[in-house]
Amino acid sequence: MRYAALAAAGALLAGLPAAGASEVAVPEDSRTHLAVTVYGNQLALVQDRRRIVLDTGEQSLSFTGVSRQVIPSSAFVAATEGVRVLSLEHRFDLLTPEALLRRSLGREVGVVRTHPTDGTETVEPAEVLSVEAGVVLRYRDRIETGVPGRLVFDAVPEGLTPTPALVATVATDEAAERELDLVYLTNGLSWQADYVLELDDDTGRLTLTGFATVHNVSGTSLPGASLALMAGDVRRVSPPGMPPMPTARNAAVMAMEAAPDAMEREAIADLHLYTVAEPVTLADLETRQLALLSAADVPFTRSYVSESRPSVMRPVRRDAAEDHPEVRINFDNDPETGPGEPLPAGIVRVFGRDAGDALRFLGEQQIAQVPVGRSVELAPGRAFDITVSRVQTEFTRAGLADDAFESAHRITVGNGKDQAVTVTVVELMTGDWTILAESAPHTKTAADRAEWSIEVPAQGEATVTYRVRVRR
Structure with a gap:
């Protein structure tokens, strides 16, 4: 029996074909357009367009590179004329050491031992009896618990995938190159407004700068996306997923970058949509900050x-x-005096300048959504x-x-x-x-x-x- 060594986190196994795989891969490099609309409650709408040559008849298409927190029941494929979508399957049993062991119950694996003095390796076959609360292995002459070395496997069990995939079964009347839109909702993406408010007590005026802080903890990077942010309350029936906590390993990618220009805003239904002019890459476990709005010379009391x-x-x-x-800072969201723009909910951080013109932090407060024509009252401190x-x-x-x-x-x-x-x-x-x-x-x-x-x-x-x- 030939064995392939299991390297760290299944890296070597990622290139092995799954047993019995028959579907046609629709990889990320076939993508022609990616649009992401992020909401404020750990939710995003992904529209992923990919180009593929379809044969006549029925075939299964495996869309890889989808979000690890996809909401399966929300997914659908929008096809061009001449293509019928028959079914959509979510493959979420990911290839991990734990899943590999679980799928190997009752099967033979190889146990690799390294000699402590000369470093030579020997492989001994063993049957996996149990993986509950630890590993139980049956050798030819004994049963042992635990793994004395490392395990190797001869193949990837059917159904395990290195990354999440959505598999669509489609039917076509003639072979042709087509563009298919994979659309789904996913947990793990969110955004919030953050404001910098600078007071000038000498003039009684303030400057307000708003930023959109976008978080991606979906488990998937979204390269070159057309990014839009939806402001307002959107009702959800399914609860949001729990985002993973940042660790010391990924803390470096939590840096924030600012876009040079404010976003374009439009009203859609009873919400407000902010669109980023240039494509944006949202790496997994990244927080990115983008310019949202700005207003100067706003009177305050x-x-x-x-x-x-x-x-x-x-x-x-x-x-x-x-x-x-309490110190109360009040200003009107007025079209004439400013800001005159809908203010999404977020944190307002208040600053002032000392006698040497150095910027000093004075306090912060969370605000709710503020429509145009309403007043804003902040209580940054006492x-x-x-x-x-x-x-x-x-x-x-x-x-x-x-x-x-x-x-x-x-x-x-x-x-x-x-x-x-x-x-x-x-x-x-x-x-x-x-x-x-x-x-x-x-x-x-x-x-x-x-x-x-x-x-x-x-x-x-x-x-x-x-x-x-x-x-x-």
């Missing part, structure tokens, strides 16, 4: 907001609680020099209904800046509430929100007090 839920139904016996208000302290100064239930509570509160805002600021203080009320008395008028902006706009002088402080009655 900065505000400070402190929100709290006061204790209005029980007494609080502790010192005043102090915190720092104000260091502004403090807000709250204290419950009184609580009573005397003379009130069983479901009523009354309490008094004091809010003190301190400002350590060299210029005056305005701080919006928000009290999130519980139950049916009524403000009985207050040192400054509030605004009821929602059923549970009482807001005070407090002007605080430079290097000073300001106080607001209120009394509230609440019914449970």
